[in-house]
Amino acid sequence: MAGAEVIWATQWRPGPGVPFPSIADSLRLVGELTLAAGALAVLRDRLPRTERSGILDALILATGFGIVSWVWFMDPLAEGAASPVELGVALAYPIIDVAILGILSRLAMAPGPRGPADRWLLLGLGAFLVADVARSGFGPHDADGPSSLVSMTFLLAWTAFAVAALHPSSRVIVVGPVQDAEGLSSRRMLVLMGATLLSPLVLLTQASLGNEIDMTLIASGTLILFSLVLARLFLAVTEPRRTLGDRQTLEAELKRQALHDPLTGLANRLLFSDRLAHALTRRREQVAVLYLDLDDFKTVNDTLGHEAGDELLTRAAARIRSGTRLHDTAARLGG
Secondary structure (H helix, E strand, O other), X not given: OHHHHHXXXXXXXXXXXXXXXXXXXXXXXXXXHHHHHHHXXXXXXXXXXXXXXXXXXXXXXXXXXXXXXXXXXXXXXXXXXXXXXXXXXXHHHHHHHHHHHHHHHHHHOOOOOOOHHHHXXXXXXXXXXXXXXXXXXXXXXXXXXXXXXXXXXXXXXXXXXXXXXXXXXXXOOOXXXXXXXXXXXXXXXXXXXXXXHHHHHXXXXXXXXXXXXXXXXXXXXXXXXXXXXXXXHHHHHHHHHHHHHHHHHHHHHHHHHHHEOOOOOOEOHHHHHHHHHHHHHOOOOOOOOOOOOOOXXXXXXXXXXXXXXXXXHXXXXXXXXXXXXXXXXXXXXXX
């Protein structure tokens, strides 16, 4: 990327700008693809892969921006391209920008704490995206030259990337809890609502300016966009129910563990005492308690090891449980 900027700066001339496409464009595209791949690698390290809501949010933003990018950048570039090579290079820039926006939004709306390196990375990606979109708006020839505001924004992006890479917190991977990302906060609602409105706003703007409307593209993009929004809303409704069910299952399991012996699965002393008191309180007939002891159990542990002793206890508990009725309680009282 640095080589591309140096070549571009030396080739730039007032008026014609830089020949397009040039060797600088080849190096720049390789650099942007490397940047997108690196940001994607950071995304995979920072976030859980099962967090579906964040993926949908990123797809919604990328789709909305993709519609705008096609109407205002890609389509004019495609019509003005003089050769297939120029067309491919011209379209590659906004396509990469759409991918980087998806990664940026995924990182920006991720749950959990952020370290300084993460903040610098977000700043760098945001500055790069703004500068690259602005350069695409100027066309292949940056009319303002190397000293333009666009170039200064690119410089800010490279500086932020360098600080993020060198900061000690870049070695720390912090993954936020998945459930924090499943909800639909007010900030997320506003962002997603803005992305959803991009398609009708583009259509309204084109109609008001009297431009030719690419109805097929806008209709297809709108269909995809609203499908993603509906999927996101469905997830926002169903995920709390799933989370509540998981919580109830976990509570039941914790309760079971608190009242049962972890090795044999039999009732522990606490549950045995509770069941005995309940039986004595409501008894209509005699209540029997049968106390069993494993003779010479210590010898098994001493000669064969604790694993053999645990297996003996487990099998003995299974034999005892198989000889009891449904309303009987088999418990382990000793150690």
